[in-house]
Amino acid sequence: MPGVRKTGLKSHPRREHSGPFLLIALPGLLYLLVNNYIPMFGAFIAFKKLDYVQGLFKSPWTGFDNFKFLFQTKDAFVMVRNTLLYNLAFIALGTVCAVLIAVLMADVSRMPAARFFQAGLLLPNLVSMVIVSYLVYAFLAPETGLVNTEILPAFSMEPINWYSQAKYWPFILILTQMWKTAGYTSIVYIASIAGMDAGMYESARIDGAGKLRQIFAITLPLLKPTIIVMVLMSVGRIFASDFGLFYQVPMDSGALYDVTQTIDTYVYRGLMRFGNVGMSSAAGLFQSVVGFILVLGANSLVKRFSAGDSLF
Amino acid sequence: MKRTSTAILALTLAATLFAGCSSTGGFGPEGTQEVGAGAAPAADTPEAGPEVPAQADEVVFYCLSFTNIPDSYDQVNTAINEHIAGTYPEANVKLKLQLFGPVEYEEKIRLAMQSGTPVDLFTPLGLANYVAQNQVLPLEDLLTEYGRDVTAIIHEDIGTDAFKTYEINGHTYGVPINKGMVVTPTLIYDKDMLAATGYSIDSINSLRDLPKVFDKIKELYPEVFPYANTNQGDTHIIPILAGENDIDVMMDRVTYMGVVFGDSGQVVNLYDTPWFAEYVGIMRDWYEKGYVPKDMATSPSTATEYFNAGRLFSTIAGYGGNEIGALISASTGRNIGNKWIAPFYFDSSAASLATAVSSTSKSPAAAMKMINILYTDEFVINTILYGIEGMDYVKVDEHHWTYPEGKDVNTVSYTAAFSTGIVGSEKLQLQTAGVSYEDVLLKLRQNVECKRSPYYGFTFDPSKVVNEITALNNVYSQYIPGLVCGSLDPAVALPEFNKALKDAGIDALIAEKQTQLNAWIAANR
Incomplete structure (x- = not known):
């Protein structure tokens, strides 16, 4: 037995043993194929003017006509800017918050209270955005909200009509997003911290390293690969946005469009009345292609600076 | 091993594909089956109805x-x-x-x-x-x-x-x-409150007649809003405008982009007319005087809820017939009346x-x-x-x-x-x-x-200007709720709105409507 293990590790570490593992992965692979790869075939609809009598395949080609509406006005700039900037903020702040939570949780995890904290961290992620939007509304409603009726008067400040003041919303949206997702994202980090060798911390402690020193010298460097993978994965979604966050939470308020319009909300608002399959496919294809290019780009950047940590 | 797994994969995949076909194909099976089944029980059963x-x-x-x-x-x-x-x-x-x-x-x-x-x-x-x-x-x-x-x-x-x-x-x-x-713009009001103000419903014939009553309502019932929306973000002033000025909305009763006044035959931008500016001004006035809830442009609370809570005097919305007051009275337990406040203009969009x-x-x-x-x-x-x-x-x-x-x-x-x-x-x-x-x-x-x-x-037929309409829909939902509910200052927002409409291509839409209208007029003379 030990001999087999040794050769297995040395020569072809994967091939000989991959069979059973592939079988385990089979349902997942099938799911990927059926759910994610086969539908990609439909991307050609983005270049068609759909005619229901002639059917999908015989409908006339229209070139890039279906894409035009995305770039028709100066909204194009606003929505692309919003989508990108919000996602960048979410990725940066989200990673910081999640790692911070994970580092803090690592020391709590042995206490009985840990279960309570973990459940508490997960809970916001299970709340639907529609409900989140009403939680936010309970705080910000102009006439009845907690902020305007209790908090601002306590500092003797004038009530603010939140839903018509665009300048506050970048902060409100980021805060809401962090509240909802940071706990959930931190699970991956908590898991990888839990897997770290306790011996290292022990010897660090013997050598006289304090808590902070341990975090910066051991935990964070060991977390780096996980962080990179997580960031790369979110970079792929950088052109997509959480529709609920940008549509429901600001209550679809027109005065806030400058800071809440993203590609998804624009497509929704614009196409609601047409049900045009070609144009919606075009928008989806555009987001995916740009996301794909960005993942490739980010990955090759990672490769250049820290070869071992790249995704592929 | 690798090959086997690929084979399994391919097989399963094929099976899924065929299963998909037979369940969604639907071209023949159902129909033919029925014809076959129909041939058998040809013998009549007379008493079975x-x-x-x-x-x-x-x-x-x-x-x-x-x-x-x-x-x-x-x-x-x-x-x-x-x-x-x-x-x-x-x-x-x-x-x-x-x-x-x-x-x-x-x-x-x-x-x-x-x-x-x-x-x-x-x-x-x-x-x-x-x-x-x-x-x-x-x-x-x-x-x-x-x-x-x-x-x-x-x-x-x-x-x-x-x-x-x-x-x-x-x-x-x-x-x-x-x-x-026909959906006539109808004023729906609390009869008891109106009686308390001393005004008669006969003295109210347009939007302009309402503020005097509203002032009295505010004085008598400080907790009550004189006016609130029936539908979120919509004070109903555009349908009132359309009815009062014989505006044919050219099939667009949602965003009212590109309309014709009377029999002029000219498609114009409603939002660039003095009539729209005047009504938006009135709404701004109502907003500033506190006749309406401050969050009316975005609040999901509508007239029905305020009526239920006894905190509303009136609302305006489009209704068919002339008995909506009785229906609302029945569902809210309050004494609600209704009165047509503007005519309805019957165009294709109706x-x-x-x-x-x-x-x-x-x-x-x-x-x-x-x-x-x-x-x-x-x-x-x-x-x-x-x-x-x-x-x-x-x-x-x-x-x-x-x-x-x-x-x-x-x-x-x-x-x-x-x-x-x-x-x-x-x-x-x-x-x-x-x-x-x-x-x-x-x-x-x-x-x-x-x-x-x-x-x-x-x-x-909107097919040639779909891109413009998509962009215009966005501009509409950005500005209109704020403008018609008074929360945006028309002095600033109205020119901004019209500029945004121009950028989004309202001129192209109007030109296309005009071309089609001219062709229609020529064909129907």
Whole structure:
């Protein structure tokens, strides 16, 4: 037995043993194929003017006509800017918050209270955005909200009509997003911290390293690969946005469009009345292609600076 | 090992694909099976009542329903088909009713048409788009051949020009749902509060007459808002404007982009006119004086809730007939009255939804025969709407129905009671107990008597300016709620709004509408 293990590790570490593992992965692979790869075939609809009598395949080609509406006005700039900037903020702040939570949780995890904290961290992620939007509304409603009726008067400040003041919303949206997702994202980090060798911390402690020193010298460097993978994965979604966050939470308020319009909300608002399959496919294809290019780009950047940590 | 797993993968994949085909193919199997089955029980069973002939052409009707979709409605289909077989044996058709909620309705139609699942009749929301994508059939020949009764009842209730608005490129694509189409801007107010102010309802004839009453209301009832919206973000001033100034909205009763005043024949931007500026100014004034809730542009709380809470004096919304006050009184327990505050201008956009025949229909003739029955047969209409009499609903008198003892809309086994705007002719529908039948007849009379636009019958094909309209929709929802609710300052926001409309291409839309209107005028002279 030990001999087999040794050769297995040395020569072809994967091939000989991959069979059973592939079988385990089979349902997942099938799911990927059926759910994610086969539908990609439909991307050609983005270049068609759909005619229901002639059917999908015989409908006339229209070139890039279906894409035009995305770039028709100066909204194009606003929505692309919003989508990108919000996602960048979410990725940066989200990673910081999640790692911070994970580092803090690592020391709590042995206490009985840990279960309570973990459940508490997960809970916001299970709340639907529609409900989140009403939680936010309970705080910000102009006439009845907690902020305007209790908090601002306590500092003797004038009530603010939140839903018509665009300048506050970048902060409100980021805060809401962090509240909802940071706990959930931190699970991956908590898991990888839990897997770290306790011996290292022990010897660090013997050598006289304090808590902070341990975090910066051991935990964070060991977390780096996980962080990179997580960031790369979110970079792929950088052109997509959480529709609920940008549509429901600001209550679809027109005065806030400058800071809440993203590609998804624009497509929704614009196409609601047409049900045009070609144009919606075009928008989806555009987001995916740009996301794909960005993942490739980010990955090759990672490769250049820290070869071992790249995704592929 | 690797090869085996690939093989398994491929096999499973193939199996999934074939399974998919057989379940969604739907081209032959069902139909042929029925023909085969129909041949066997040819021997008549005389005493079993009207037998539904198995070889009858099945017409699948995708019906939009706003209540809970019942789990099973075979009984309803069976009852209707027995009735059809007994009453119209020569038509040789049977109905397959399928109900869908508003969220999935259009998606279900698209899916059925793409996958070849049978669907014959449905209610397109926005006929022009369906015509542009070739999803519906021209009906004029079918109507003359198989639709004489439905044509007659629609001519009587809506007017002889009723089919004109469903004409696109010289073909008729829809059969209008036969109901009252006039929605008059109506002031709905608390009668007791008005009495307390000392003003008479006769002294209120337009928006401009309201502030004096509002001031008094604020003085008497500090907790009460003089005015709130019926629909979120919409004070109803644009429909009032359209009614007062004879504005033909050129088929756009949602965003009102590109309209014609009177018989001028010129398509213009409504938002760039002094009339719009004046009304937006009035709303700003109301907002600043505190007549309306400050968050009216975005708040999901609407007039109904404020009425329920006893914190509202008035609202304005479009209603058919003249008895909405009584209905609201019944549901809120307050003493509510109503008064028409502006006329309604009957243009093409007033036309209701229409029933259309799917371009994938196997038997358009059978579909039209079914439409003929759907619009003219009281039993079929009311069974689709309310289910089986005695079990799902009970008749109160000749014209009224109610739920059986102890049941309501959520507990009854079948109902599509809110689909009265989708199925058939309004005067043949039983009315909810409490609604006056006189009011129904008034609504139908209004159809014929209301002032008509000289361009009634013009329809607009948006396919060339879809990009502009998409962008304009966004501009509309960005500015209009704030402007019409007064939370945006028109001095700043109105020029900004018009600039944004120009950037989004309103001129191209107006030019396209003008071209099509000119062509229509030339063709109809």
